[in-house]
Amino acid sequence: MLRATLKSLLARKLRLVLSGLAVVLGVMFVSGSFVLTDTLSRSFDKVFGDVYALTDVGVSAAPKLDVGEMDGETAPATLPAAVVERVRAVPGVASATGLVAADGARVIGADGKVLQSFGPPRLGENWTGENELLQLRSGRGPQADDEIALNADAAARAGLAVGDSVGVLTLAPKQQFTLVGTFGYSGGRDSLGGSQEVMFTTPVAQRLMLGEPGVFTEITVTAADGVAPAELRDDIAAALGAGFQVRTGEQLAEDSAAGLQEGLSFFTRILLGFAAVALFVGIFLILNTFSIIVAQRTRELALLRALGANRRQVIGSVLVEALVIGFVAAILGLAAGVGAGAALAWAFGTFGAGGLQLAGVGLPMSAVVSAFAVGVVVTVVAAVLPAIRASRIPPVAALQEVATPDRPLTAISVAGALVTAAGGAGLALGMAQESLTLLFGGVLTVFIGVALLTPLVSRPVVGALGRLFAWSVPGRLGRLNSGRNPRRTAITAAALMVGIALVTGVTVVMDSAKSSLAAQAEDAIKAEVMISGEQTGPRPPTFDAAVLERAAAVPGVRAVAGVWNDVAEVGGELQYVNAADDLARLADVYGATAATGSLATLRPDQAVLSTDEAAERGLAVGATMTVQLAKGEERTYTVAGTYADGDLPGSILLPAAAAADFGIAQPVLGFVRLADGATVASVLPAVSALVADSPEVSAIDRSAFIEQQTAGFDQVITMIQILLGLAILIAVLGVVNTLALSVLERTRELGLLRAVGLGRAQTMRMITVEAVVIAVFGALLGVVVGAGLGWAMVEGLSSEGIDKLVLPWQQMGVYLGLAALVGVVAAVVPSIRAARLNVLGAIAHE
């Protein structure tokens, strides 16, 4: 039995390739994700290992707030210079150097724009000379207060050379420096993991990066000969007493790497989510392929049954075939995944993080295990149904013409309705309980249900779609062929549906959210001009607070209010908080009124909340909450008032005094209200001139501001479109597969058509129409299901302020158009095959 299976498998190599390809792609995505994150994580481990290689012991003050990697850099706590002396006095210390290193040193490049970072920090540091890690490439280290050195990668990307005058934004407004040196790192590296490093003299670094003279963020200690780092660590800790973090170099490297791992694992989870979707689509394709295979092998299987094979053996024969395909595909997918992961890691290292030196590409166990588990399990699961169907073939079928009558669609349609309903319930429950797992499960279940309903829908819809092509004979034949096997058409189309439905659903939600927020902002914001910048990293760009005062002095301006932003620990949880320079002015400029309490200027111990935030925290006017900011001690604020969501920026507003303890104590937003009779056109140029020194922000009018603040939604849509492209690619393979097998099945028919005068071009057109009809049908289903899912989500999110349903007609049209194109592309190879058929051979084809 096994030998018969394997022989039959090898006899149909094309089939093997087509059904295997879907699994290969899915496995590639999964194992590629693991390889990529494994490579990156080991590369970053090495970076941190190098950074701390020269440190035997590091001393720092415990940060007030430990911010996760996804929310930006942790603001360092400072150590007074006296601590350096105390450390130096500890026996066994060979040297102790005070270091300054803080995020937020933004270099202005030769093009006048701030050098961007998409994650790695932009560190401002004090120059402590060369060492084994850090080596000058050109020039020298900074010696005067107006000199800096830059790491080679940052200098190159900014287009700067030694001798150039460079503007740098720090806690202080823009200052000009002379670039006196560039430096690199051991191993010929131009940057460490993409970080930008600006070296100042120590006093300048302290003033500009920490805002305080005579303080450091860290003390790096080397041990005297024969003193073990761990021992020295304990000695220093004992000498300094409580309130300090004393760690060995190794510990420091591990701790730093651990923070990054968190970000990487988030990244892995996203990639794996998309891999799951791709595999889900792959299941449709494999299921379909095996169904066709079983249909084609009806006589062969019936003959086996007639010769005495029992049902279990028939099931076994199909499952063994699946197992072999799954296994081979897993190996190929794993190999492709390693390649893809390595290529992506290389791309990330080269383009993303400016010269991240990659650790060698490895093969993590997780990639191997997941490749085989996913490849084999998915294939076998997808083959179970066709296998059971195969076992039901009666032996007598071997003797009959292969004319399996169309089975009625009642049972499958009822099942489809039930599954869809169950999926819908899961979706609703997931939304109510805010459980992402339930939500995702619900969506997938809906897809399965709709896929089961698809054969029923396919008859009328495919018929109607096909009528568009009915003007020519090949078109009509193609249309009839696509309606011929509703189950096969349905499952092929359903595979395409999944990807397109997800993209459409996300687009509906994002567009709805974007336009709801835009409309609310349009309604809520009374200010006519804003000072703000596009956010590219974890935090929005900031500008000099003095700009606010100067803007207020511009003729035609009635009032200006500034908003500061940071992450803080509120009642024990991390969340974004804002601070206003003057709440009363902000309320006036923004156009807000209090829901409860008042929005008068806050006393230093008062805060206001949005009504939702207040409800969630169970706080009313007069209640208190504790807040730990990036710096300073934990403080208690009394709720002075509440405002409707969206009436003021953010959900927690702290007084002006709090802003001084923010990680970057500079405003992120400025709102300008015009005096009566002044126009935006007359004021904008003057305000723009004020922020000329802060290239990251600009003065813009209200509509541009709303566009800028909602730009993130479009980025999410684009990202999801790209990631779901793989699922759609697999679905296209499904269309190719179905067509190729249909052409094979209908060889004699094609021969007949050619014999009675159908030309080659007409034959190709017939196949193309069939493909286009199937693809457009799938896209139509996807758009409809996606719009439905999007609508359901928007309904569920209405309490979150998304109150407008926006259907992206244009994009939906584009998806349909693309699907038609997909159909044409998918038909190329099968139609050429069909057109090349030898007429005589085709007619005689068994």
Place this chain on the structure above:
Amino acid sequence: MTAQSQAAAARADDVWKVYGTGEAGVTALRGVSLSVGRGRFTAIMGPSGSGKSTLMHCLAGLDTVTRGEVFVGDTRVSGLGDKALTRLRRDKIGFIFQQFNLLPTLTAEENIRLPLDIAGRKADPQWWDTVIATVGLADRLRHRPAQLSGGQQQRVACARALVGRPEVIFADEPTGNLDSRSGAEVLGFLRDSVRAHGQTIVMVTHDPVAASYADRVVFLADGALVSELDDPTAEDVLDTMKHLDVLVGAA
């Protein structure tokens, strides 16, 4: 051109057909010359492997000849490209195969109209009615092939071949898959279309009874034309078949 060749609906001149090359080559036709008279019902007979199907395929432009020339009407078939061959089949030739003559997705009527539709031509309504009435399918036109009996399916195929009034109809064992009664119906219908409407038909068969419906039977053995009969009876045909060995020897 002689007067006779002008009257021919299809003609083979010293046609050779060799499959494969060198020592492995199999010669299916050895210098066959045949002229099919216009308005005549010609049967090609011979035992299995005699080359009768090959001859028909070459005459119909479905297969290429190794040497010699083939004409359908005035058109020289040998040397035509795929496009011209397709047009030739579409406009000048009708086909009836042994089985699998119809597209399962189309109704009987659509199947009959298929060649005309492909060519973008309209059926002559009078001729259409005549054909439909003759094949007796008026009440079955909306049926799909799966709903028709084997005989009915073959009659649909005959109607499809006839309705375009081709230069010549090639029928390859058209009754091979039918019981004798359905077969007789189809054969009678083919003969009537020759007698009443002057249609030219070439039929390949190995059944002496089927051959007896033809005006002329040519016998093929071992790839060569060895004998022929005019207006034969089934017995005449059977007799000739029995003596084919002798005839081959004589040739």
